[in-house]
Amino acid sequence: MAVALGGLMSLPAWADGWNKASVASLPPFLTPAQDALLADIVETIIPATDTPGAKALGVHSFIQKMVADCYEKSVQDNVTKGLATVESLAKQTAGKPFGSLDETQRIALLKQLEQAIDADQKSFYRLVKSLTIQGYMTSEYVMTNITKYEMVPGRYHGCVPVAAKALTDKK
Template sequence: MAVALGGLISLPAWAEGWNRASVASLQPILSADQDLLLADIVETIIPATDTPGAKALGVHSFIQKMVADCYEKSVQQNFVSGLTTVAGLARQTGKSFGALEEIQRLNLLKQLEQATDADQKSFYRLVKSLTIQGYMTSEYVMTNITKYELVPGRYHGCVPVKTKALTEKK
């Protein structure tokens, strides 16, 4: 009963969307350079416009937390090696991924999406899906864009009723 009650009490916190503080990973699986690379990748997938982009919302931290906590070791290893692959492909152009023009970054990601190597395709699909999931469930998007309500609709039990409407029904 105590566990169920605790779960019900904390339910509103789970449903409101995540923020940077809630995904702070205790043991990050990425180095600082890999984390910056991931931030640039998610910003390429969902760039800033009149709303903040994925990087500004910290979606890369969300992805790192999800991969570390929710995926098996083989997926985690493929995730890290996928970042290494992206860094290597960018280095072939003579620049880091973050220093590339936007169109070059998009082409590089498209190259991963259309790769014949299953691991590269798997990496790209994982990052893209988690980027979209992280962006759409972020606290900013859920409160400012989608106007999420934990309990939709309201019951107003004490609303004045016009007397004319009551007499017409009689």
């Protein structure tokens, strides 16, 4: 009972939008090159338009923090293996690193991962895609500027005039 109460009390802290400073992972489990590759992948999934893309919002840092803190070692290893696979597939298909590919080549390569027969490649892509969407939608920028999120229960309007018709309808 105490654990449930403690979890409910800490819920508002998790519901607030995160920002780059709040997800600083010490030490990061990805190398700087892998982190840059992950940033390019998330930017391909949610590119910048009239709103910032996933890379600009630091979603790759969110993913790295989530994987490091919330997933077991086998998933972390699959992420590093998946990043290596993305880089090797890019060099095989286009002859250059993933970061140097144009948008259509990047999308084609990610679709190839999504439809892969290898379960590890498929699970890597699913994890990165789902965490990208989660990280983007729960970022401080999106929650405050796009969805206009308000903490539950929302606004309270205590003094609202009640129409006379509404009172007679209840009788």
